[in-house]
Amino acid sequence: MGETHVVRFEPVGIEIEVQEEQTVLRAASEQGLMLMHGCKEGQCAACKSFVLDGDDIELDKYSSFALPDFEREEGYTLLCRAHVYEDVTIELLNYDEEMIHSGLPIQTATMEVVSNELVTPDLHSLVLSLVEPTEFAFFPGQYVEMTVPGTDVTRSFSIANCSAKTSGQLEFVIRAYPDGAFSHLLGHSMGPGTKVEVVGPFGVFTLREGRDSDMVFVGGGAGMAPVLSVLRQLAEKGSDRKITFYYGARRRHDLCFEQELASLGEKLPGFRYVPALSEPDDAPWNGETGLITDVVRRHESELDAADCYVCGPPPMVEAAMETLLQLGATDKHIYYDKFTTTGMS
Ligand SMILES: Cc1cc2nc3c(=O)[nH]c(=O)nc-3n(C[C@H](O)[C@H](O)[C@H](O)COP(=O)(O)OP(=O)(O)OC[C@H]3O[C@@H](n4cnc5c(N)ncnc54)[C@H](O)[C@@H]3O)c2cc1C
Ligand code: FES
Numbered sequence: 001m002g003e004t005h006v007v008r009f010e011p012v013g014i015e016i017e018v019q020e021e022q023t024v025l026r027a028a029s030e031q032g033l034m035l036m037h038g039c040k041e042g043q044c045a046a047c048k049s050f051v052l053d054g055d056d057i058e059l060d061k062y063s064s065f066a067l068p069d070f071e072r073e074e075g076y077t078l079l080c081r082a083h084v085y086e087d088v089t090i091e092l093l094n095y096d097e098e099m100i101h102s103g104l105p106i107q108t109a110t111m112e113v114v115s116n117e118l119v120t121p122d123l124h125s126l127v128l129s130l131v132e133p134t135e136f137a138f139f140p141g142q143y144v145e146m147t148v149p150g151t152d153v154t155r156s157f158s159i160a161n162c163s164a165k166t167s168g169q170l171e172f173v174i175r176a177y178p179d180g181a182f183s184h185l186l187g188h189s190m191g192p193g194t195k196v197e198v199v200g201p202f203g204v205f206t207l208r209e210g211r212d213s214d215m216v217f218v219g220g221g222a223g224m225a226p227v228l229s230v231l232r233q234l235a236e237k238g239s240d241r242k243i244t245f246y247y248g249a250r251r252r253h254d255l256c257f258e259q260e261l262a263s264l265g266e267k268l269p270g271f272r273y274v275p276a277l278s279e280p281d282d283a284p285w286n287g288e289t290g291l292i293t294d295v296v297r298r299h300e301s302e303l304d305a306a307d308c309y310v311c312g313p314p315p316m317v318e319a320a321m322e323t324l325l326q327l328g329a330t331d332k333h334i335y336y337d338k339f340t341t342t343g344m345s
Helices: 024-030 069-074 183-187 221-237 258-267 292-299 314-326
Strands: 004-010 014-019 048-053 057-059 076-078 082-084 088-092 107-118 123-132 143-147 154-158 169-175 195-202 215-220 243-249 271-277 307-312 334-338
Touching: 004 024, 014 024, 024 082, 057 076, 069 076, 123 183, 123 195, 123 221, 154 169, 154 221, 169 183, 169 221, 215 221, 215 292, 215 314, 221 243, 221 258, 221 307, 221 314, 243 292, 258 271, 271 292, 292 314, 307 314, 314 334
Parallel strands: 004 088, 215 243, 215 307, 243 271, 307 334
Antiparallel strands: 004 014, 048 076, 048 088, 057 082, 107 123, 107 195, 123 169, 143 154, 143 195
């Protein structure tokens, strides 16, 4: 094992110890520190920070879109890729003071498949049950890493339910790609009883407590998962906030969880679900059509005070964030998870 060094974060004045083999982000998560991040693979730039003091930092492979060479030369770094070989001081560029100390300890759990069903032609609802340990704490909206069975390759998946306390189960919504190392197994070998290693929880796509501002969720594809998780949490609390969920799908048959979403209004008096089809076909449809960003523009005008949550494929997330900012939302109150896929640059 290599040496351990101290990383000091400014302006929050928090210090952690980081082993040379660990990335700074991983060490922070293990020590209960919730730092802003997304892909954890050097692709999304959500963890970009600035090195105030210290030179001996090496980065694992990353995308130059997330950290262009000139930015690295200026002193920027990616916490999810950075290994430190001396004590360093790092300025966090994007952090949430409310969240930073609220991290839950990372657990490794063995789980087994309870059910694996298609809910659209390419989205699977996967339910896993805890084998060991029997408890797994997470905040609604967080995600875990799952190991592709029989390999040491991992993939991130957002949890769709809002607690494992009574059920001992975690629920996921996963898009199947024909060549996907993890997702293609869903259509082949992941029947009930299949064991899956899960590590987590991670992520900051979580409810900020103590606020009563309007909430706007924008999701696409498997981005349904963490939104469902947070909506289910809000329903359990009986929240009376004004909540709108804009969900983009291509065709009618790509919509899922419709019954549940329709009935959420019984527990959430301020809830409105606005699905939109970008490529409507012959199936009967009298709802919204077009890109989900255009639909948001048609329905919203002033988002200055709103809490916004965006989740789905990276191009959709980027377009939605631009739209929300143009509609007055503030950076600080837009929470997002980009579902970056390994190998995307
Ligand atoms: C924080 C986070 C949370 C996530 N949560 C979820 C979730 O809840 N549900 C979910 O489904 N995914 C989620 N993802 C994405 C997930 O982690 C995987 O990257 C994704 O499922 C693909 O993994 P795979 O092993 O199946 O495919 P990979 O082996 O990574 O990809 C293999 C091939 O699949 C094809 N492929 C992969 N991605 C795409 C694409 N976007 N478009 C077209 N072809 C593609 C390409 O041919 C690629 O070469 C999340 C990602 C992050 C970072
Ligand atoms: S680049 Fe570090 S979390 Fe995505």
